[in-house]
Amino acid sequence: MTAHADAVAAVCADASLVVLCGPGGVGKTTMAAALGASMARRGRNVLVLTVDPARRLAGALGLADTGNVEVRVDLSNAAGTLTMAMIDTHASWNDMIARHAPDAATRDKVLANELYATLTSRFVHSHDYVVADRLYEAHSSGRFDLVIVDTPPSRNALSILDAPKRMQQFFGSRLLRLLTGGGQASLLNIASRPFFLVADRILGARFLQDISEFFTLFRTLEKGVVHHARGIDEVLSSPATRFVVVSSGEPVALREAKHLVGALDARGTRRAAVILNRLTPRRRTAGLDAAVGALGGGVDTLRAAGRERDARILVHALTAADRTLAAVRRETGAVATARGWSDVVFTADMRGGDPVGVGELMQLADSLERAD
Amino acid sequence: MDDKGSLATYLGRDAVGFQPVEVEPGLFVMAMNTEDSLREYLRLFVRVPVIGSLAPLARIFEFVANAAPAVKEILAIGKICHEVRENTYDLIVVDAEATGHFVAQVSAPDALMRVVQIGVVADQTAWMREILHDAARTTVVAVTTAEELPVSETIELRDRLRAATPTPIGAIVVNRVNPAFTMSADDVQAIAGAGFVDEVAAVTGARDSVAVVVDALKLAIERAGYQQSNLTDLHAAFGDDVAIRLVGEAPGESSATAPGVSKWIADQLGGADDSAR
Numbered sequence: 001m002t003a004h005a006d007a008v009a010a011v012c013a014d015a016s017l018v019v020l021c022g023p024g025g026v027g028k029t030t031m032a033a034a035l036g037a038s039m040a041r042r043g044r045n046v047l048v049l050t051v052d053p054a055r056r057l058a059g060a061l062g063l064a065d066t067g068n069v070e071v072r073v074d075l076s077n078a079a080g081t082l083t084m085a086m087i088d089t090h091a092s093w094n095d096m097i098a099r100h101a102p103d104a105a106t107r108d109k110v111l112a113n114e115l116y117a118t119l120t121s122r123f124v125h126s127h128d129y130v131v132a133d134r135l136y137e138a139h140s141s142g143r144f145d146l147v148i149v150d151t152p153p154s155r156n157a158l159s160i161l162d163a164p165k166r167m168q169q170f171f172g173s174r175l176l177r178l179l180t181g182g183g184q185a186s187l188l189n190i191a192s193r194p195f196f197l198v199a200d201r202i203l204g205a206r207f208l209q210d211i212s213e214f215f216t217l218f219r220t221l222e223k224g225v226v227h228h229a230r231g232i233d234e235v236l237s238s239p240a241t242r243f244v245v246v247s248s249g250e251p252v253a254l255r256e257a258k259h260l261v262g263a264l265d266a267r268g269t270r271r272a273a274v275i276l277n278r279l280t281p282r283r284r285t286a287g288l289d290a291a292v293g294a295l296g297g298g299v300d301t302l303r304a305a306g307r308e309r310d311a312r313i314l315v316h317a318l319t320a321a322d323r324t325l326a327a328v329r330r331e332t333g334a335v336a337t338a339r340g341w342s343d344v345v346f347t348a349d350m351r352g353g354d355p356v357g358v359g360e361l362m363q364l365a366d367s368l369e370r371a372d
Numbered sequence: 373m374d375d376k377g378s379l380a381t382y383l384g385r386d387a388v389g390f391q392p393v394e395v396e397p398g399l400f401v402m403a404m405n406t407e408d409s410l411r412e413y414l415r416l417f418v419r420v421p422v423i424g425s426l427a428p429l430a431r432i433f434e435f436v437a438n439a440a441p442a443v444k445e446i447l448a449i450g451k452i453c454h455e456v457r458e459n460t461y462d463l464i465v466v467d468a469e470a471t472g473h474f475v476a477q478v479s480a481p482d483a484l485m486r487v488v489q490i491g492v493v494a495d496q497t498a499w500m501r502e503i504l505h506d507a508a509r510t511t512v513v514a515v516t517t518a519e520e521l522p523v524s525e526t527i528e529l530r531d532r533l534r535a536a537t538p539t540p541i542g543a544i545v546v547n548r549v550n551p552a553f554t555m556s557a558d559d560v561q562a563i564a565g566a567g568f569v570d571e572v573a574a575v576t577g578a579r580d581s582v583a584v585v586v587d588a589l590k591l592a593i594e595r596a597g598y599q600q601s602n603l604t605d606l607h608a609a610f611g612d613d614v615a616i617r618l619v620g621e622a623p624g625e626s627s628a629t630a631p632g633v634s635k636w637i638a639d640q641l642g643g644a645d646d647s648a649r
Contacts, residue, residue: 024470025521284587291581298576305575313559314572317585319551320592323621353598354520 007346007368008038011273012146015242017139017235020150021158022246023256027277030057030355030364031246031348032150036082037358038365039146043079047138049149051087051131058086060356068092068134075358082358083144092130100224106217115214127152128163129229136232158263161236164229171222243272247338249279249331261341273344275368276334280327281349288328292321335371345371373404373448373469373477382634400461409447445480446496453500456509471529478504478512479536504539511542516606518546518599527609544606544616545641550599551620552592560593617641 012018012035020032029050036048047070050063057063061073063084068091073082094111101107110116135149151160235241243264247257257274264272295318302311338345346368355361380388383395390408392400455464468474476483481497481504504510514529516522530541562568569586573579606616619640622633 025517025519281591284591287580287584288588291578291584294578294581295576295585298572298578298582301576302572307572307575309559309562310572310575313555313563313589314576314585316552316555316559316592317589321585321588323551324588324591350595352594353601 007370008035008365009042010344010370011035011242011244011275011346012039012044012148014240016146016240017135017238018146018148018242018244019135019160019236020148020244020246021260023248023253026246026248026253027354028150028246030361031244031275031277032148033057033061033084034355034361034364036084036146036148037073037075037361039148040073040075040080040082041078041362044145045081045143046083046146046148047144048082048084049087049131049135049138049147050084051150051152057354057356061358068095073358080145085138087131087134089127089130092134096130096133096225097221100221100228102220102223106220110214110217110221113214113217128160129167132160132163132232132236133228136228136235139235140231158260158267161267164232164236167229168226171219171226237269239270241269243269244275245272245341246275246277247334249276249327249334251330254334254337258337258341271342271344273346274338274342275346275348276331276338276371277348278350279331279334279347280324282328285324285328288321288325292318292325339371347371373467373474379403379467404448404451406444406447409451413447413450445477446484446500449477449480449504450496450500453503456503457499471525471532475529475532475536478533478539482537504537507540507542510539512539514541514544516544516546517548518602518606520602523602523606526606530610541610541614544610544614545619546603546606546616547619547637548621549618550592550596552589552596553599553618553620555593555596563589563593 018032018035020028020035022028032048032050036046040046061084062071063086068085068088070083070085073084075082097110098107101110131149131151135147138144139147151158245257245260245264247253261272261274295314299311299314299318302308302314335345335347348364348368351364355364379401380386383401385393385395388401388403390402390405392402394400452464452466455461469477481500485497485501512533514526516526526544533539533541563586569579569583572586573582576582603616610616619637622636
């Protein structure tokens with residue numbers, strides 16, 4: 001095994017579920033796919049669940065834009081398999097309703113409710129719950145040895161971890177009982193309470209009635225959903241679930257990554273691995289500092305020799321060099337910071353473009369280097 | 373709208389709250405907050421006196437707002453529209469939330485109109501829609517970088533906006549463009565030549581140093597080339613309808629945290645239109 005192969009193993013080898021979280025725009029989805037491709041090559045049957053795949057990557061891997069369709073990625077000569085799937089919130093909710101509805105009539109009534117589509121796309125962080133639900137389904141189906149999921153880049157990327165509990169609380173809440181009647185006081189005949197007076201004036205009685213009807217239907221799903229939520233919680237807190245925080249070396253991304261690491265620590269999860277992605281390639285910046293110093297008078301010398309074009313280019317080159325050096329200094333600091341967060345820190349270089357296709361994903365996984 | 377403390381940092385302040393603060397002559401800043409916005413809303417439109425803590429009411433409201441489409445969003449967008457109607461400022465610049473959430477906010481009055489037929493909110497949507505749909509009064513400026521994902525998100529933003537509301541995208545700002553982007557094609561060509569380093573070193577000496585520095589430029593040109601291909605996609609998607617303005621990567625050690633950066637970017641935005649590129 002080469003050193004890079006160990007890097008992927010250190011993150012994924014003893015895990016059955018790997019959750020990637022981090023700020024937006026740091027290559028999280030690509031990294032999830034790269035880890036998946038690499039583990040499939042080592043003989044694992046891997047599912048990569050993604051929320052929002054990069055277009056070109058999705059296109060190259062044959063991933064559909066909508067629906068929860070699983071796509072088997074063609075890996076020639078791989079001992080294992082790689083399957084990728086998008087998480088489509090709406091389709092996932094439909095699946096969930098179908099699964100948990102006590103009977104076909106209730107299912108059809110919920111699905112046909114006018115508020116259903118808008119409600120499911122918003123309430124109680126429904127997207128997070130769906131992601132948690134899908135990864136639980138995939139994980140417990142026994143069809144895969146390893147499930148890798150990249151979380152939506154939200155302000156709190158860990159909200160998928162809270163989603164199951166929040167869903168349980170939602171069903172247990174007094175207000176839901178109030179809204180749905182709960183057998184005693186129904187919403188509409190306690191209109192004298194100040195809140196409903198206000199709500200009524202703000203929203204209109206019809207609207208509250210629609211909501212009330214919808215949640216009355218929705219409550220019939222309680223048993224199934226709450227049971228499921230417990231299962232999801234168990235999987236997420238299992239030792240075979242690993243968390244990986246992905247960030248770039250930029251200060252803004254690092255601030256969010258720091259917040260995530262802190263939040264993960266506060267939950268007492270196993271120390272998360274950190275991947276710093278899109279760093280300046282060190283191999284190409286060795287000796288740059290000294291070189292800039294040595295060429296201090298270079299531009300003037302070129303001008304004096306009448307080499308205007310070369311002088312112009314050298315100005316560009318020195319500007320690029322200064323920026324590169326500043327980036328390297330920032331990134332060196334970022335690596336040191338990340339080492340303070342975790343014993344397991346990996347770095348990957350900035351590439352010319354985002355990986356397209358399996359070959360480039362493998363290259364990305366292979367290029368992961370452990371930071372000392 | 374979703375202040376994580378960055379706005380205060382840019383302005384060299386400790387914190388920014390719901391009450392507008394004049395940070396420079398003629399420049400006021402505030403951070404959106406749903407509870408404060410609800411309090412103001414109730415006071416102004418429902419005429420319900422809110423004494424003391426709003427917490428219990430806010431908690432219940434939070435629940436209904438989570439459940440009811442567009443209710444939470446209407447509070448945020450309603451506050452903004454209210455300031456427009458009151459004419460408190462000449463111009464209101466909103467640092468909106470990420471794509472998905474923003475579309476829900478700006479189209480909240482449209483969404484509410486579809487589901488709420490009566491009540492104060494129903495009455496409230498008409499004038500908000502008037503403000504938001506009027507291209508002379510409201511415009512969306514999409515800010516992106518020249519990376520693949522942000523560019524495809526910008527195109528997606530336009531499609532989702534179109535589906536949800538008539539509010540148009542009026543301009544696009546592409547931030548953090550690599551400085552090598554401004555190099556002429558001839559100069560880029562010259563560097564690619566095998567003998568370039570030797571030709572320069574013949575005059576300047578220090579061949580190894582020239583080689584290392586030129587390689588740093590090549591790295592920048594690779595980045596610029598990647599950015600160019602993404603910008604081509606952006607131009608292809610928007611055509612000539614929307615002005616596209618490029619802003620270079622800000623100089624300095626820690627990009628995007630120093631107060632001076634906002635002035636630097638403002639200067640760049642004041643420059644010529646890049647849309648012809």
